Amino acid sequence: MGFIGLLRLLAVLLCIWLIWRYVRRKTSGPTPSTTQQRSSTMVACDVCGTHVPEDNAIKENDRWFCCDEHRDQNQH
Template sequence: MKYLFLLLVVLVVIWALKRGRAVNTSAPTQAKQAPKPSEMVTCAHCGIHLPHEEAVTGQKGLYCSTEHRTDAQDRNPG
């Protein structure tokens, strides 16, 4: 009975060590980086906020669409 209990303790320790290693290896080595927030701009016609990459450029400012640039009687710079 004493040996059976000792064997059970050894098996539990081995199981715990293997489980601990499996958790450590499955964790990512580098933390995922959050995407950088983009610069927000305001449409010169309607005032909506939008990312700078999506803005339409005019001579008088930035717009959310070409229709708003046209409505503001602005032209494409360049």
């Protein structure tokens, strides 16, 4: 009976350890970041037609440009 009791104790300890590990991983794990959720719109450069994210594009007179060079090029 002593051996069975030891096995039962080990099983209980194993369960506690598994639950503790699960809880710890759940709370201290990397939280799903919302930084990647912001999807930027792609806009086409008015000079070369290259599609660039709206964040990186240059807007002037309701037209989009991929770089300063193309914006200046369009003005002249």
